[in-house]
Amino acid sequence: MPRNSVKLLTAAVFAVLLFANAPARAAGSATQSFNATARVDAVCVMSTIGDLAFGSYDPVSANASTGLAGNTTFTLTCTRGASPVLSLSLANLNFGQNLAGKRAMNNGTPAAGNFLSYDLFVPNGVGGPGATSASPAYWGDGTSGTSTFAPSVPNINAQTITIFGIVPPGQDVPVAINYSDSVTATVNF
Numbered sequence: 001m002p003r004n005s006v007k008l009l010t011a012a013v014f015a016v017l018l019f020a021n022a023p024a025r026a027a028g029s030a031t032q033s034f035n036a037t038a039r040v041d042a043v044c045v046m047s048t049i050g051d052l053a054f055g056s057y058d059p060v061s062a063n064a065s066t067g068l069a070g071n072t073t074f075t076l077t078c079t080r081g082a083s084p085v086l087s088l089s090l091a092n093l094n095f096g097q098n099l100a101g102k103r104a105m106n107n108g109t110p111a112a113g114n115f116l117s118y119d120l121f122v123p124n125g126v127g128g129p130g131a132t133s134a135s136p137a138y139w140g141d142g143t144s145g146t147s148t149f150a151p152s153v154p155n156i157n158a159q160t161i162t163i164f165g166i167v168p169p170g171q172d173v174p175v176a177i178n179y180s181d182s183v184t185a186t187v188n189f
Helices: 003-020
Strands: 044-046 068-078 085-088 103-106 115-121 159-167 185-188
Antiparallel strands (some): 044 068, 085 185, 103 115, 115 159
């Protein structure tokens, strides 16, 4: 191969290699912007609520003039800024009886005189005593003289909510191993 041909071939190979590694030139460009979006819904979750076990009621001496107090707790976790409203069902709202409290437990025989009345109170604050004010708010569903409870939600942290109850003193009730009532707690948000 003649010397000029080798030089020409070397120059051609060099040019191809040089331009093969060069970035491609764009004929133009276009851009588009987009938004990343999400929605945060109000959500609330309640933990399981333990039974409110008042214990033994003695209308003759220990509870003749002092009510029997009890409480139970649960946790409420909500999205910050949610507006929860907690209500308690009124399933056994005194069974139409004229009793000392707003609610009634029965001893398995729902007849006149077989009810032990009790009250549940709206907390004065989350975890605060519910029955300490001069006129306590009875906790229910907002009907029949009861109130609901709307705690504030400053953050996502779980809040302990206490349900306070009192069995009024001096009730004339028959002996029974167990008086009970079923209450359902609901949170609307």
